[in-house]
Amino acid sequence: MTSDALPRTRLFVDAPLAAGAAVPLSDVQAHHLRGVLRLAPGEGLRLFNPRDGEWLARLDALAKSGGAAAVERQLRRPLPAPDLWLCFAPVKKDAIDAVVEKGTELGAAVLQPVFTRFTDVQRVNLDRLRAHAVGAAEQCERLDVPEVRDPVRLDALLAAWPAGRRLLVCAEAGAARPIAEAAVEARGPAGLLVGPEGGFDAAELDLLRRHEFVRPVGLGPRILRADTAAIAALAVWQMLAGDGRDRPPHRL
Amino acid sequence: MTSDALPRTRLFVDAPLAAGAAVPLSDVQAHHLRGVLRLAPGEGLRLFNPRDGEWLARLDALAKSGGAAAVERQLRRPLPAPDLWLCFAPVKKDAIDAVVEKGTELGAAVLQPVFTRFTDVQRVNLDRLRAHAVGAAEQCERLDVPEVRDPVRLDALLAAWPAGRRLLVCAEAGAARPIAEAAVEARGPAGLLVGPEGGFDAAELDLLRRHEFVRPVGLGPRILRADTAAIAALAVWQMLAGDGRDRPPHRL
Numbered sequence: 031m032t033s034d035a036l037p038r039t040r041l042f043v044d045a046p047l048a049a050g051a052a053v054p055l056s057d058v059q060a061h062h063l064r065g066v067l068r069l070a071p072g073e074g075l076r077l078f079n080p081r082d083g084e085w086l087a088r089l090d091a092l093a094k095s096g097g098a099a100a101v102e103r104q105l106r107r108p109l110p111a112p113d114l115w116l117c118f119a120p121v122k123k124d125a126i127d128a129v130v131e132k133g134t135e136l137g138a139a140v141l142q143p144v145f146t147r148f149t150d151v152q153r154v155n156l157d158r159l160r161a162h163a164v165g166a167a168e169q170c171e172r173l174d175v176p177e178v179r180d181p182v183r184l185d186a187l188l189a190a191w192p193a194g195r196r197l198l199v200c201a202e203a204g205a206a207r208p209i210a211e212a213a214v215e216a217r218g219p220a221g222l223l224v225g226p227e228g229g230f231d232a233a234e235l236d237l238l239r240r241h242e243f244v245r246p247v248g249l250g251p252r253i254l255r256a257d258t259a260a261i262a263a264l265a266v267w268q269m270l271a272g273d274g275r276d277r278p279p280h281r282l
Numbered sequence: 283m284t285s286d287a288l289p290r291t292r293l294f295v296d297a298p299l300a301a302g303a304a305v306p307l308s309d310v311q312a313h314h315l316r317g318v319l320r321l322a323p324g325e326g327l328r329l330f331n332p333r334d335g336e337w338l339a340r341l342d343a344l345a346k347s348g349g350a351a352a353v354e355r356q357l358r359r360p361l362p363a364p365d366l367w368l369c370f371a372p373v374k375k376d377a378i379d380a381v382v383e384k385g386t387e388l389g390a391a392v393l394q395p396v397f398t399r400f401t402d403v404q405r406v407n408l409d410r411l412r413a414h415a416v417g418a419a420e421q422c423e424r425l426d427v428p429e430v431r432d433p434v435r436l437d438a439l440l441a442a443w444p445a446g447r448r449l450l451v452c453a454e455a456g457a458a459r460p461i462a463e464a465a466v467e468a469r470g471p472a473g474l475l476v477g478p479e480g481g482f483d484a485a486e487l488d489l490l491r492r493h494e495f496v497r498p499v500g501l502g503p504r505i506l507r508a509d510t511a512a513i514a515a516l517a518v519w520q521m522l523a524g525d526g527r528d529r530p531p532h533r534l
Binding site for chain 1 (some may be wrong): 455
């Protein structure tokens with residue numbers, strides 16, 4: 031089935047997906063389908079989650095308080111996503127929204143806000159970021175939604191860092207390998223860390239370098255905004271060490 | 283001299299830069315220095331252009347209508363930037379601003395808006411985009427400002443495409459090589475082309491494939507927004523075929 035024949039509407043649902051299943055839709059989903067997309071019962075849509083993959087379904091009922099869809103058949107099997115965490119210092123609203131939206135499109139498994147010394151932003155609206163991640167996952171044809179974690183301080187992130195996972199730290203100052211070289215070697219579980227606009231302070235850089243899983247990496251000769259750095263690093267990692275060689279399904 | 287000791291203010295000026303030169307500042311620059319940055323005569327700043335590199339200067343005069351700076355000494359020699367054109371279908375305001383801002387940070391030499399069949403946006407505010415490019419170049423420590431060209435139609439772009447320059451076309455559908463492979467081979471003059479949200483139509487894809495300089499490339503299995511695709515493609519090209527191995531000056 032090509033993309034032309036597929037329903038454009040694509041929703042993430044937590045419920046199990048299987049042929050014949052009736053899946054409840056949330057109030058927010060029902061409102062979006064009715065009020066924004068103007069769908070009516072009987073119309074097709076796609077439902078997905080990381081356990082069951084993507085399924086063709088049909089709208090069954092649509093009321094003010096929720097709705098339901100009838101699951102018909104599987105379109106895509108579940109497929110594990112690359113195991114990449116994107117850790118980033120929170121930035122102002124538009125920029126953090128861009129990091130979450132584009133981080134989702136570029137396939138981060140985990141989005142981890144990290145407070146550092148020069149981080150300007152003191153509060154993170156997790157509900158808004160989580161809603162953005164769901165919306166971006168629905169649009170970009172992922173089978174999962176990245177986990178937007180509660181913010182942590184840099185020292186706590188490093189203290190709890192799992193064994194066997196490399197952390198590529200985007201560093202504007204000091205010695206660093208080009209990210210393209212480091213990404214090729216970092217196959218396997220990995221994380222990227224992007225600091226705030228002001229960079230990391232000297233004590234943070236020292237702390238980072240004391241951990242054997244840390245690899246300082248460079249993104250070229252220009253000073254990138256924090257959101258640009260996060261998107262660029264993620265793109266390079268996916269293309270070299272992640273799933274960047276794969277092609278979009280439904281488009282071949 | 284490390285970045286701590288350098289004036290943070292950095293302005294692009296078209297005038298020749300040499301020791302002892304007096305450089306006129308525009309009304310817009312004077313307004314920004316006075317009203318936004320609160321600078322006064324005597325304070326330091328950096329001036330740059332691609333012919334003369336980056337110079338330390340001192341504010342000489344600052345009036346309502348313009349000002350002047352006295353050039354002291356060279357901080358960086360001119361350095362040719364990678365010869366990469368970013369061609370992109372115009373998208374809505376925030377997204378096209380992001381393409382210009384991040385395209386500048388990631389070192390595109392030329393930003394070329396291209397009208398295609400599924401391009402939603404009919405008008406491009408070139409003055410706004412050119413101002414964004416200057417602002418981003420000043421922030422990101424480039425020595426030049428990318429040339430934001432007048433929009434052209436896709437057929438005109440291809441008809442006038444220069445000999446010896448490859449064009450990597452980001453393609454969601456059909457056969458395409460992973461961009462990381464194509465970028466490594468495309469050293470030398472290159473262009474990237476990113477279509478609108480709706481992609482290229484079948485006739486456009488045919489037209490593209492008839493040109494020997496065209497290389498369809500893939501950006502992985504997810505469907506990216508147009509601005510995400512432009513930023514991701516540019517980042518990957520720079521890291522593999524451009525200047526991504528270099529480090530920021532003034533930060534070592």
